[in-house]
Amino acid sequence: MAGRIVTLLLHLAFASWRWIPLACLAALLLAAAWAVRSLEVDPSNESLNVPDAHRLATLERFHALFGSDEDLLIAWRDTELATPAGLSRVAELTTELRQIPGVTAVFSLTNALQVVPGETGAELKPLVAPPYDRPTVRHELEVAVQRMPEFVGWLISPDLTVTAVWLTLSEESARPQHAARTIEAVRAAVDHLRRHGLVAHLTGVPVQKYEVTAYIQRDERLLLPLAVVVLGSVLWLHFHRIGAVILPLAVAGMTVLIVHAGLALCGIRLNAITSLLPPILLVLALTPCIHLLHFWFRADAPLEPRERTRAMLDHLLWRCVLCAATTACGFAALAISPMPAVREFGLAAAFGSLVGFALALWLVPLGSQVLFAPTPTTMSTRANQRNSLHPFLHLCGRLSIHWPWTTLITALVCGVALSVGIGLLRNNTDLVRFLKPGAPLREDTFWIDRHLGGPYPLEFLIERRDGLRLAHASDWQRIAAWAQASREIPTVGGVLSLADLLRHVHAAEYGLNRATLPTEDDVVEELLDFLAVVPDQPLVRRLISPEQTVARIQVRLRAVGTADVVATAERLMNLAQLHLGPTYEFRPTGPLYYLARDSNQLVRQQLQSFAVSFVLVGLLMALSVGSVRIGAVALVPNILPIAMTAGLLGFLGIDLSTGTAMIAAAAMGLVVDDTIHYIGAFRQNLRRNEGPFEAARRTTLETGPALVANNLVLVAGFWVGVAGSFLPTIYFSLFTGVALILALLCDLLVTPACLVLLTRR
Template structure:
């Protein structure tokens, strides 16, 4: 039947070529509708509890979407006339940033003080160019004593200052507006640098971080795709040694990739910084089938003409190539069990690409080879074939030693598995060469943290936030947070009320405490709100009904586990000291910190299902429970060895690595299927003893296995050039697992087969 299929492909070759070219052309058109999502929210499900809680908080108070300018004068002094003029100019111009609705800096900070019987509320600096040295000294003293500013908009040593611009992005088309906002901010930076060359300006914040998802994807595509094509061309020429095979394989993998991306556009899957690497992964995986079929084709040319050799290669390779494609597809599809939508999208896109690559490799590739001139036969004396025969002989003779040595190394590396820790820092997803990473690192080291834990503390009634007992609990919670070593700044309404209480008593420092009566707090807040200019109201701290207030703890460069540990301590404090106020901390950082563990739990279920399905496939393919189970050993060993090695050398496992085990489970089984297929053919069809069947498998499949593995390793190592750490770490780990899988398939699987198969003749 398979042989008839092969001759059918040859007969209809021109129609197959036409259908493939038309499909590819249509896919190119469809791919033009692909959209890119540049928002950290794409990493979470719409029903993610932390995301829903954060969005509810942002609906109650001001949103957290912001652009932060960090100004660092080269002389290390913020409080000079030139620097303060620059801050004042940028503060004013930042209002022109698209969708900005609030700008905070040390120059427009609403300073309050008593003047006779009046309370004055005004910008701290109204005209920077007219400041005297005495004015600057007075302003410096005010700023460095203000808890709302220090470690927030001014460093304690006054060598760096920040300007925070809050933006109200439209719910629709926010991805299109983000680059516009960042471009405007960069224009302002360019202008300020030209006017003040001695002031360095950094840009960070949530909006630039979101925009970096788009920029890193564009950067990766400019680097990864050309690099991948270069690697493919080099490897294909070195491995195949004939031009028509290289051309045919290139056409197969390019068409597979384009059709997969076209289907992605038709389905409506949006690209992200993670799923954007799908073309590179498809290009890598699509090569293997072509190499196996072309290798079998050239081997058959010894005894057959071109058409018969094509049909023979399909007869030998169609089943293993189908099984390989099926298991790889299953591996990527099981990413759908995870909690990370971009990883699910990556799995679905690659699964489509692998499926298309299988169809093209068994139809389009043979059709091309039927048209191209026949290449020279693959000589049995070729260096690669001789090397595989020598390796096969070595494995047969040293099988017991190899089995125990491999198992010993495996057990040693397994001992390091517990050292792995699921931990991440989403602010470090970007390469250190990227502007956003440089700016974020500088801000964290010199000014303030970029991770914020938000609490909406509910008083339970309108104007309830003015109750003294409520405010004292909020103040105690804020004081507890300030005592934590990880915290650099705490923002709450109690600081404003303390300052107003002092102002109302003639600026007497003895009155820097909360008002003692509810009506006084309400009056102070009402007076203060009425005195504030446009855009600087208290909506970022209190809700419209005055029934809840927001407390923000800013932390500095914590990993996910450290962040969760801090929030856990906060929950314990609330439970023991203010149970009526207890609520979970929310924020972008908290969403990332929580999703890792839920994603791992979900993927573990996917891994179990994938393992069971792939095991069943191997049992059915080998028509033997014994061979199916034996073949799973060299597929599980590489993953455990790789993660053990990772635990020994690195220990931290990020979101990108969490899906690698499932992905590679489908990939590494490929070599096992091809080796086992040739082994069982020798045992069942040629009645060879187990050692001779191993030699036959090395002779017939060895070259193709190491060449496809080399290609896969090279392809996934290309991902290490990515500027996005989730992609680069995924590439490193996958390449490592594939290398270890090749070693176990060559050094562990054959000894296992010879030990457990015995010498009896197998039924065909």
């Protein structure tokens, strides 16, 4: 089988008709380029949502009952807020924001209503009625805020100097493709405050999604070309041949093109996950190219091109096949994910690794014999490189061969010590903290959190299981008790529910001194009847469904990450069980909750996929070497660097996020290649009856340079990501590089030590 493939590849490289398949490839690439033109970007990232019938039903119900749940929050400090000028500014901005297409509701100090006792019962009147040019306006505001303390933290700070405006976007305008326009229009309106020397701060889940997507896209535009430049530079530094730069990069470029054409033909749109494919495919396709080129420049290879190519393929074909298969298996393991975007990413990367491997095997021999006719010069270059790495490789060889147990135990002790940090890892995607300090969204969100408390709205739906109206006094007593208990949670900044409004209506309707909830069902009915027909409905409609069967409760969370969001949601659910009991159905919902849940789920799935890929890779290696023991041993130098990197993340207090969770999968797919090449070369040397010690020494000295070169190129490529503007990208790039360096050390120290220990008997 291998002989036939080698013959085919030799024909493809040397036969007179070799230009025909090359022309076909050119045609294929043209067709791929044409197909890629139709590749669409899905800015809404809908494929990141796990298809979940229950969730969809809850969302649809929420939207049907309460409309959009996409809120933006604007806040600013104005020392003249409680003056005619300050209130006029709020009113002007409120009017201006309301006119922006896609804004369905605006809540501010100047359109908020308070409940007051009237001649015939409760009445609603503006918190501060216009015009504001009267001397008593500050006193009126103070009295109103005292009467309705729920507004503190929601619309105004306790010292009356910071105010907030809440905007609700329509579902359509909150979609990422339209959100940019809406958010920019909001920013333009808010900028008018600058005329008065005021600085407004804007946050909200739609802004987070918009900004984060923009950062990712900006990073892609910057980092991919930068990665190409850096990879090219490192390739040139290593091979000193411009052809040796162009050839691997061309193979990588073709791989990227073909995979993206495949995505377009399958009707798959690029999303936040699949947009990571180009850099991944770039490094996947480069790896076999580097190994093949490295052999081509070997001093001891035959000088005749055909024989050199045959020797190269004999030497590397099986290892490259195994590398491609293990990488493809690793990525294909992502297909178990229920998240469409992750499945698409896994399958596309698996396909890409096979395409890159096939193209490398075909084009590197073909290109090498054209670009680098073997001459004594190439041999001298190789000899020089060997000299520069020789002391290091010699040291590795000595350590692993002469003191295998010491080397292995030292590595294991280091691995275990660092792995302790894994226990400190937390699954936490905090989109705002992922931005670099100084990023406007980060600063704005924290500013609002500090001055108002709780910029993130977490939504809950409460309804009776019997489907009846929430018209019993006990319904609202229980909801109020739950809300009161919820306010004690440190991550909760405030809770807003209809119970608060009912309390005030009750007091105003019956002339009570204190705002308390009614204890009689008839009174509750009466108050609900009042709320059903009051002229200004936006706030009421925000808090209870038109049929009065479902209540919406908005819990404002402090600026926390997904770990805390989900933990708080769970705690609130537990409190709901305690205070509401089984009579009620209590469901968390809203964009923040789903974002948090999806992020955490994505991280968990990536780790599960890594576990599956780890097992698959182990099995494949065991099968390939025909030995379970060697297959198992081969996993040790691969699991150690990943465990050490994960532990390092834990010790450094870096959370597991969608970015950092990918380090394991990406590193595993790459580091296993080094082990395969090392074991393949070791077994080849062993077959020459060199004995385990000599085989290990020779393998380290012969294969070591290729491994070092390959890892250097990959590390340089990954570390380009450190220039990114988004911390997950930076962490992913930095720590994948760290994992690759650790893996290289393991492959040069632990792998030979294990092999020597296994085979010396």
